[in-house]
Amino acid sequence: MLEVKHLAKSYQKDKPALTDINFKIDPGNFVAIIGPSGAGKTTILRSLNQLIKDDAGEILLDGEDIRSANKSELRKLRRQIGMIFQNYNLVERLTVLENVLHGRLGYKSTLAGVMGRYTEDEKREALDLLDKVGLSEFALQRCSELSGGQKQRVGIARALIQHPKVILCDEPIASLDLASSQVVMKMLKDLIQELNIICIANLHQIDLAKEHADQIIGIRHGKMVFNDVADKLDQAAITELYGTAVEEKEPA
Template sequence: MLEVKHLTKSYQKDKPALTDISFSVEPGNFLAIIGPSGAGKTTILRSLNQLIKDDDGQILLDGSDIRSDNKSQLRKHRRQIGMVFQNYNLVERLTVIENVLHGRLGYKSTLAGMFGIYSEEEKKEALELLDKVGLKDFALQRCSELSGGQKQRVGIARSLIQHPKVILCDEPIASLDPASSHTVMHLLKQLTIEFNIICVANLHQINLAKKYADRIVGIRQGKLVFDEESSMLSEEILETLYDQSISKELE
């Protein structure tokens, strides 16, 4: 279980980026975070794996507070938190399977990581995960030759090979066409259930958040204004979040 309790963060004095943010997510659930640009969505995600240091609160993963970790403990926790990036964050000159195997680097010694030494079991698992995301036939192709949607599916496979408890997705479909966006969202939903993990995704596409997420958290000016099942998201809530009517986004 992932629990966020009273999370607070300021980048500048008297200008809070997050104020008293609390929510929780059970394994097997997909949580979408929505809100206008600058609301604090990315700050929440970067706090969850401690890429930034917040000011106060708790981030509990199965009861253990990540915020109190020393460097060694944080390294172990980060193995359990996969990331899917808006810009894919792949090594374009390397093959698809090599990029997927990079998800194992957190388990490797410096020497093994430098020389790309992976076990046969890891290579087999990488191929199995590529099969799950529909890319097994592309395993030996360079990532530079893939479409955006395919690259994002490589990123999903890379995160899964970490054996994570949580996958964090920062605008995972922002650069994709509508068909690829649905493919990626469907995969994230399906794999969240199949692997019984937690998926937390920042999204601007409200209709897709409502379609695929189990729950939606709405953030405005660093404050939590909505935390309910996705079916409860209404035009009135969206007007509160965005200061305008965007009913078409619910279609």
């Protein structure tokens, strides 16, 4: 379980970016964080893996407080938190297989990582994951030759090979067309349920959040104004969250 208690963060004095954020997420659940631009969605994700130091609160992963970890402990904890990025964050000149194997770097010494020393078991697992995301035939192809949707599926496989308890996705479909977005969202949902992983995704697409997420967290001006199952996000809640009516698209 991931539990966040009273999380707070300010970048400037008297201008809070996050105020008293509280939520719980069980394994196997897909959670979407939505809200206007600048609401604090990315700050939440960056706090969860401590890429930034927040000001107060607790972040408990299976009862262990991530915020109190020292550098050595935090390095080990980050192995349990996979990341999927809006811009894919792949090494374009390397093959699909090599990029997936980069998800094992947190388990390697610096020398082994630089030399690209991976075990046969790790290579087999990477190939198995590429099969799960429908890219086994592209394993030896350079990432620069892939479409955006394919690159994001490589990112999913790379995150999964970490054996994470949590996957954080920062606008994972912002650069994709609707068809590719649907494929990526459904794949994420299916895989995290199969592997019993928590997934938290920042999204701008309300319709896709409602279609695929189990739980939706709404953030406005750094405060949580909605936290419930997706079906409860009605038009009144959307208007409160965004301060205006937002048109929803019908699922494709």
